[in-house]
Amino acid sequence: MPATQPLPNATILGYPRIGRRRELKRAVEAYWKGDLTEAQLLETAGELRAATRARLVELGLPATGGAIPESFSFYDQVLDATLALGAVPSRFADVAFADDATDLATYFALARGDKDHQPLEMTKWFDTNYHYSVPEIDEKTPFEANATALVAQFAEASEQGIETRPVLVGPVTYLLLAKASDAAGEGFAPIDRLDDVVAVYAELLGALAAAGATWVQLDEPALVSDSLSVSRDEATALVERAYDVLGGLENRPQILLTTPYGDSSASLLRIAALPVEAVHADLVRGTLPHGAFSSGEFESAFYKKQFVAGVIDGRNIWRTDLRIASGVVQDLQLAGIDVVVGTSNNLQHVPHDVNDETKLDARLRSWLAFADQKVEQVAVLARGLRHGADSIEAELAETSAILADRAAAPGVRIDAIRDRVDAVTDADRTRDAEQARRDAQRALDIPAFATTTIGSFPQTTEIRKARAAFTRGEIDQDAYDGFLRAEIERVIRLQEEIGLDVFVHGEAERNDMVQYFAELLDGFAVTENGWVQSYGTRATRPSILWGDVSRPAPMTVAWSAYAQSLTDHLVKGMLTGPVTILAWSFVRDDQPLADTASQVALALRDEIDDLVQAGIRIVQVDEPALRELLPLDADRQAAYLDWSVGAFRLATSGAAADVQIHTHLCYSEFGEIIDAVDGLDADVTSIEAARSRMDVVEPLGDHGYSRGIGPGVYDIHSPRVPSVEEQTELIRIAAARIPGEQLWVNPDCGLKTRGYEETVASLTNLVQAARAVRAEQAGATGTA
Numbered sequence: 001m002p003a004t005q006p007l008p009n010a011t012i013l014g015y016p017r018i019g020r021r022r023e024l025k026r027a028v029e030a031y032w033k034g035d036l037t038e039a040q041l042l043e044t045a046g047e048l049r050a051a052t053r054a055r056l057v058e059l060g061l062p063a064t065g066g067a068i069p070e071s072f073s074f075y076d077q078v079l080d081a082t083l084a085l086g087a088v089p090s091r092f093a094d095v096a097f098a099d100d101a102t103d104l105a106t107y108f109a110l111a112r113g114d115k116d117h118q119p120l121e122m123t124k125w126f127d128t129n130y131h132y133s134v135p136e137i138d139e140k141t142p143f144e145a146n147a148t149a150l151v152a153q154f155a156e157a158s159e160q161g162i163e164t165r166p167v168l169v170g171p172v173t174y175l176l177l178a179k180a181s182d183a184a185g186e187g188f189a190p191i192d193r194l195d196d197v198v199a200v201y202a203e204l205l206g207a208l209a210a211a212g213a214t215w216v217q218l219d220e221p222a223l224v225s226d227s228l229s230v231s232r233d234e235a236t237a238l239v240e241r242a243y244d245v246l247g248g249l250e251n252r253p254q255i256l257l258t259t260p261y262g263d264s265s266a267s268l269l270r271i272a273a274l275p276v277e278a279v280h281a282d283l284v285r286g287t288l289p290h291g292a293f294s295s296g297e298f299e300s301a302f303y304k305k306q307f308v309a310g311v312i313d314g315r316n317i318w319r320t321d322l323r324i325a326s327g328v329v330q331d332l333q334l335a336g337i338d339v340v341v342g343t344s345n346n347l348q349h350v351p352h353d354v355n356d357e358t359k360l361d362a363r364l365r366s367w368l369a370f371a372d373q374k375v376e377q378v379a380v381l382a383r384g385l386r387h388g389a390d391s392i393e394a395e396l397a398e399t400s401a402i403l404a405d406r407a408a409a410p411g412v413r414i415d416a417i418r419d420r421v422d423a424v425t426d427a428d429r430t431r432d433a434e435q436a437r438r439d440a441q442r443a444l445d446i447p448a449f450a451t452t453t454i455g456s457f458p459q460t461t462e463i464r465k466a467r468a469a470f471t472r473g474e475i476d477q478d479a480y481d482g483f484l485r486a487e488i489e490r491v492i493r494l495q496e497e498i499g500l501d502v503f504v505h506g507e508a509e510r511n512d513m514v515q516y517f518a519e520l521l522d523g524f525a526v527t528e529n530g531w532v533q534s535y536g537t538r539a540t541r542p543s544i545l546w547g548d549v550s551r552p553a554p555m556t557v558a559w560s561a562y563a564q565s566l567t568d569h570l571v572k573g574m575l576t577g578p579v580t581i582l583a584w585s586f587v588r589d590d591q592p593l594a595d596t597a598s599q600v601a602l603a604l605r606d607e608i609d610d611l612v613q614a615g616i617r618i619v620q621v622d623e624p625a626l627r628e629l630l631p632l633d634a635d636r637q638a639a640y641l642d643w644s645v646g647a648f649r650l651a652t653s654g655a656a657a658d659v660q661i662h663t664h665l666c667y668s669e670f671g672e673i674i675d676a677v678d679g680l681d682a683d684v685t686s687i688e689a690a691r692s693r694m695d696v697v698e699p700l701g702d703h704g705y706s707r708g709i710g711p712g713v714y715d716i717h718s719p720r721v722p723s724v725e726e727q728t729e730l731i732r733i734a735a736a737r738i739p740g741e742q743l744w745v746n747p748d749c750g751l752k753t754r755g756y757e758e759t760v761a762s763l764t765n766l767v768q769a770a771r772a773v774r775a776e777q778a779g780a781t782g783t784a
């Protein structure tokens with residue numbers, strides 16, 4: 001047993017690491033380009049970490065005792081764990097053991113790949129829009145502890161006079177989020193290596209103890225998810241097995257085991273029985289174990305053990321109702337629990353500081369809490385625990401007044417919008433029968449294996465410059481519109497040259513596929529500095545959906561109509577779907593998401609109507625986040641799928657039979673929600689598939705999917721140009737399962753992050769691949 005030194009009664013699970021002005025992004029990208037040396041990058045990162053620690057102390061977290069998490073990452077916390085475990089996949093051995101290899105070079109090679117290596121796959125982290133690098137594990141993966149970064153950061157903090165708490169993804173979650181490498185044998189699952197991995201965690205903990213760390217945080221969100229390869233009950237048993245070992249170590253820091261992102265109430269008492277010194281529960285998404293309080297079980301489970309109560313919401317940007325949160329922690333304390341006030345999860349999912357938003361309406365701003373304000377809220381509640389609730393009455397009263405102001409503010413509830421939602425019927429969510437649509441859409445004259453793209457073309461420096469100049473008022477609306485029209489014309493001509501079948505206008509006018517709409521819809525506000533890491537050096541600036549949503553004017557019609565006027569090819573109208581608009585915004589927490597979704601859907605429905613009036617015959621409504629919002633909790637999934645699918649249908653069902661509705665899904669495993677994808681009832685669905693070698697096609701084929709499907713054949717997440725042969729092979733795999741008339745040939749996703757050179761080369765190959773397969777099929781059936 002380590003020496004007991006209790007955790008101070010205020011903490012957070014983690015803090016944004018990209019920097020208040022995205023300093024880390026700039027430094028890392030400069031390093032990639034060769035403009036910054038490794039030493040310079042390490043120095044910048046050190047400065048950022050130091051600034052973060054100092055800020056957290058300033059905001060009220062104690063500088064000692066492990067209250068401050070050491071949650072920095074250059075790219076991704078799962079990738080950090082991969083390096084700490086030495087779990088470099090064998091296909092990267094040549095990189096890791098090269099003469100000039102450094103830990104950092106290996107790290108980025110895994111993250112991004114290079115011309116000889118595909119990067120580690122990326123996928124969504126629980127139900128967030130954050131992506132982690134998926135570990136690749138097999139029977140032979142060599143595990144070897146590498147505590148260098150963990151120890152160095154802890155030591156760096158000590159130098160600064162701050163005693164931090166190193167943070168690591170826990171062993172069970174790490175392995176359950178991993179995938180079996182291509183070298184793995186049949187039936188192997190990464191979790192089979194649990195004992196080996198636990199042994200390496202033991203070494204890492206030993207190294208941290210030797211460095212003087214009194215606390216370590218191990219995150220085990222696997223405990224709250226029903227979407228992993230094992231049941232929650234099994235995950236709990238695995239956690240028991242792992243922490244019995246780790247807890248039993250002679251030489252280790254005290255362990256804080258966390259269960260963020262969901263409801264751990266079913267397993268909390270079992271977890272509390274483990275030989276760890278503190279356990280966290282997310283009390284925003286989850287609850288305390290039912291009945292355990294009155295029965296005294298909770299008190300005995302937490303006897304001589306600290307409970308970190310995650311009462312401050314780490315997923316949204318609203319001020320937490322402090323009076324309620326204070327009641328919860330005060331009751332716990334009254335029951336004799338050694339309670340620590342905490343956040344529901346790592347604050348990496350929220351921006352830094354509301355005070356950086358100088359242009360936001362002052363009233364709206366007063367309702368908000370970004371990471372810094374959340375830390376302050378934690379500190380207030382902790383003070384209330386130390387000195388009694390009376391001592392924080394002024395703060396409680398202030399928050400109550402703010403919440404009351406928000407509830408009554410104009411625009412938060414608009415009767416006309418609510419009446420329209422109330423009047424929606426099933427008929428409004430239902431299109432003509434599939435056959436009738438197929439017949440009506442023959443007039444569109446679309447070939448088998450039709451080639452198209454997902455919407456965006458590369459966002460060039462010129463586009464970004466023009467947008468910035470327009471935002472700063474350096475060029476006027478006419479000049480900007482003229483620039484965008486020229487850009488659209490260029491993209492149309494390019495598609496003609498490449499020989500694609502169905503065109504797009506290229507989305508040059510969009511800064512972001514959600515923010516663009518948020519700026520044009522009523523009920524949303526956008527931030528200046530509200531960046532949140534999406535993956536690696538990429539960050540998004542989610543909009544704030546604060547009021548009832550409506551569409552004051554058409555949003556995309558002018559651009560789409562202009563593009564269509566330039567060509568005889570069909571041009572797809574391009575909209576972002578209601579679920580994705582919600583998923584990638586900060587949504588209001590004062591009404592069910594389903595109600596908000598209906599409001600957004602009705603606005604999109606009107607937009608589709610206007611697009612069709614303007615001569616557009618195909619409209620794509622992107623829902624890449626459909627899978628992302630699927631609740632981790634199986635009990636809540638059916639209700640979610642019901643409203644999310646319903647919202648998409650409400651948006652699209654105003655379209656007549658001869659209008660072809662497309663949708664696009666990406667970034668996720670869709671096998672699990674195949675019925676929902678089917679339920680969207682889109683005429684054509686494009687879906688990410690290249691990286692997974694068309695894995696999605698099999699379940700679709702088995703499912704008897706009868707409408708159009710475009711499994712991506714070109715992985716746009718990498719600058720690599722896929723050859724004609726490669727893409728032909730992928731189309732053939734799909735064609736073996738799905739009839740050619742149903743198949744579309746397209747990239748995995750939009751091209752906005754790619755450069756023109758690789759884009760043109762890849763699309764040219766794509767068109768050739770489609771033609772090759774068409775010719776093969778024509779040969780096979782004897783038709784021309």
Ligand code: MET
Pocket residue numbers: 454455456507513574622624664666749750751752
């Ligand atoms: C993340 S999905 C992106 C879809 C969008 N239409 C685009 O092409 O960029």
Ligand SMILES: [Zn+2]
Pocket residue numbers: 454624664665666667748749750
């Ligand atoms: Zn996509």
